[in-house]
Amino acid sequence: MNRRSVIRCLGCGALATAAFQSDILPEILGGIQNAFAFDYAKNLSSVEARYYKKLEGGGIECGLCPRHCRVTDLERGYCGVRENRNDTYHTLIYGLPCSMNIDPIEKKPLFHFYPGTTAFSLATAGCNVNCKFCQNWDISQSRPEQTNNIDLPPQAIPPICLENKAPTIAYTYSEPVIFYEYMYDIAVQGKKKGIRSVMITGGYIEKEPLKELFPIIDAIKVDLKSIREDYYKNIVNGELKPVLDSLVMIKNSGVWLEIVYLVVPTLNDSETEFHDLAKWIKSNLGNEVPLHFSRFHPQYLLKNLPPTPQKTLETAYEICRAEGLKYVYLGNLPGHPAESTYCPQCGKILIERRGYKIYQYNLNGNLCRYCNQTIPGLF
Amino acid sequence: MSKVVVIRFSSPILAKGQEKEQYKLMLQLGLRSLSGEDDIKKSLRKYIPAGVVGMKTNCLARKFNSTPIYLCDALGAILIEMGTEENDIIIWERTGRELEMAGYKLNASSFGKRCFGTDTNGVGYSGDFYNSGDVNSLVTRILTEVVDSNINLPVLKDHSIAGLSAALKNLYGAINNPNKWHGNNCDPFAAHIANFDPIKNKNKLTIIDAMRVQYNGGPGYDSRYVADYKGLIISDDPVAADRIGLEIVEHYRKLNNLPTLEKAVRPAKYLKSAEKLGLGVEDITKIELTVSAIDLNGIAKSTKLFDE
Structure with missing residues (x-):
């Protein structure tokens, strides 16, 4: 796919996503497959992966995420997108996104990061966890052979952003940790052109590779899926502790941080959990990190559960505000007052949002225009 | 009780240019015996109904x-x-790339x-998830929609995680999320x-191909740990076939002073779980x-699982 056709694709407003190759192609492109020339990548990439070590006696151990997969020749790690070839570990999805779009930054959601701007958003196949509620499972739980990938090397992305007036690149939809090398190189290319990068992640990453991202990533949104280890084990297929460690590291690094908590009925929606969540955030990250409670919709392997009741989300909101968190939001409830930002000092509305749109903006730089209270974030 | 037939080729090597005929002799003897x-024709028809027949290969280790x-x-x-139509036979794997790297010529005509x-x-995976226990996967449409029956054709190998790669492990190639x-x-x-x-x-x-058994260093190819067993393991019970395959892998491990799979911290314990699910006999x-x-020359005689 050349740059021009990417732009045309974006102009159609369609999510150039992939899902599974096969006869469902017309469906996934929303019937616009003839609107632009698509050249799907024919091969997987074979760029050497970072953060792995060779093992005595053969095989490698991946050090990118806390899973530390040990992978023998011709096998792949849990993510499904890294393969051992003769004891050299390769990323198979470098330069091969399967999903991209231009989104409002509010969709990430990042509410204290250049509100009202857009982000060129992309993802590859694969993920290092397997959440039972995943909303993008058709790409995150796929191997790259199962998605339609587009040839898009890192250096091709900043010009697309500039032409489409997108000041930010978002690594999102699946889990950018698993396309680390690609993300890293895009962010470096973006920096050269003054384009910001934001990472939308589950935070399940080892310390060293995370630290290496701080100089080139401008904001990170972490999906903190629960404050309970057993939820991570049974619903996420991951671990809580490394995610909490990542949150603390990000906060201490100075990279802008926001947190999303998807409230899943009966699984992580008790008042005790909301209290524990707020207390942990306040103690470890401070009370100014924005926290978004997001409404669950039945998806993937949890189709048996109902959408999160509005009342539950409002309870979570009230508890966290009462615990002292200053910026708590409710998501996937378009038009709800808790989508907006309020000044913690004077209580007046600073940014009025409905869905992903902004209707009022009452900040002067980082200051409340009514009382001069400093609002954390990048505005 | 489940029945497993092992056919071993008693000549020193597979004669160049006659490999297909040799395999055919082994298969005929094995299917008759089973x-x-x-x-x-009657022997194969006992297991394979009329219609489209799949052959699930294992091409991970490429041509090796x-x-x-x-x-x-x-x-x-x-x-x-x-009596099966030639075009009703489908040799398949999870990717065409793997088939090609193993030397197969793709043909979807x-x-x-x-x-x-x-x-x-045009192929892809099922629209809905299949579930068993905690496992949820999409299954290849080759199995869900295309073939009427399938013959599983794995290669007998050690596996760095599972311990054994044979019949059951080969079925990971039928789902979307094996990793x-x-x-x-x-x-x-x-x-x-x-x-x-x-x-x-x-x-x-x-039908497990055990001509060359990768008894250590699998599931990829490692020439240091390959034994010429020259056998096929045939059964309509995949668990029992795997259990016999496990005996062979362990035999060569012992012969080469390697620890048992249990001691190597990769026991093939999933076979017991398969038995519990009623999938066969462990x-x-x-x-x-x-x-x-x-x-x-096609002359058969009874023999033992291992040479003396």
């Missing part, structure tokens, strides 16, 4: 140690003799035996994958094993 039928093309050719020839991966345009189910030595995941309805119901026969005392040797 079915108790003298007529080869994948399901031999000769085996597919020989089996295809028997199926055609049995209406002529000749078909050969393609699930990633072929998610390798924890705990693939137990009970390998059993649950084999328990998905379309996999369990369509798989009628298992208890070796309940497996009726017949071992025969056949030579270049």
Whole structure:
């Protein structure tokens, strides 16, 4: 796919996503497959992966995420997108996104990061966890052979952003940790052109590779899926502790941080959990990190559960505000007052949002225009 | 009781240019022995109904140690003799790339035996998830919609995580998310994958290629740990076939002063889980094993599982 056709694709407003190759192609492109020339990548990439070590006696151990997969020749790690070839570990999805779009930054959601701007958003196949509620499972739980990938090397992305007036690149939809090398190189290319990068992640990453991202990533949104280890084990297929460690590291690094908590009925929606969540955030990250409670919709392997009741989300909101968190939001409830930002000092509305749109903006730089209270974030 | 037949080739090497015929002799003897039928057509028909027949290969180890093309050719020839249309035979793997790297020529046309991966345009995976235990996966449409029956054609190998890669482990190639189910030595995941309805119901026969056994360093190829067993393991019970395969892998490990798979921290414990799910027999005392040797001239005799 050349740059021009990417732009045309974006102009159609369609999510150039992939899902599974096969006869469902017309469906996934929303019937616009003839609107632009698509050249799907024919091969997987074979760029050497970072953060792995060779093992005595053969095989490698991946050090990118806390899973530390040990992978023998011709096998792949849990993510499904890294393969051992003769004891050299390769990323198979470098330069091969399967999903991209231009989104409002509010969709990430990042509410204290250049509100009202857009982000060129992309993802590859694969993920290092397997959440039972995943909303993008058709790409995150796929191997790259199962998605339609587009040839898009890192250096091709900043010009697309500039032409489409997108000041930010978002690594999102699946889990950018698993396309680390690609993300890293895009962010470096973006920096050269003054384009910001934001990472939308589950935070399940080892310390060293995370630290290496701080100089080139401008904001990170972490999906903190629960404050309970057993939820991570049974619903996420991951671990809580490394995610909490990542949150603390990000906060201490100075990279802008926001947190999303998807409230899943009966699984992580008790008042005790909301209290524990707020207390942990306040103690470890401070009370100014924005926290978004997001409404669950039945998806993937949890189709048996109902959408999160509005009342539950409002309870979570009230508890966290009462615990002292200053910026708590409710998501996937378009038009709800808790989508907006309020000044913690004077209580007046600073940014009025409905869905992903902004209707009022009452900040002067980082200051409340009514009382001069400093609002954390990048505005 | 489950029945497993092992056919060993008693001549020193597979004669160049005669490999397909040798495989055919072994298959004919093995299928007759397994079915108790003298007529080869009747013996295969006992397991494989009329219609489209799949052959699930294992091409992970590329040309070095994948399901031999000769085996597919020989089996295809028997199926055609049995009345199966050539185009109703489908040799398949999860990707076309893997088939090609193992030396297969892809063919999705209406002529000749078909050969393609699930990633072929127009194939893909089922629209709905299949579940067993905690395992949730999409299953290749080759099994859910295309074939009427399937013959599983794995290669006998050690596996760095599962311990054993043979019949059950080869079925990971039928699902969309195999990398998610390798924890705990693939137990009970390998059993649950084999328990998905379309996999369990369509798989009628298992023929494990044990010509060259990768008894350590698998599932890729490692020339240091390959033994020329020159055998095929045939059964309509995939668990029992695997159990006999495990004996062979352990035999060569012992012969080469390697620790048992248990001591190597990769016991093939998923076989017991498979038995619990009713997929077959893991208890070796309940497996009726017949071992025969056949030579270049097709002369067969009874023999033992291992050489003295």
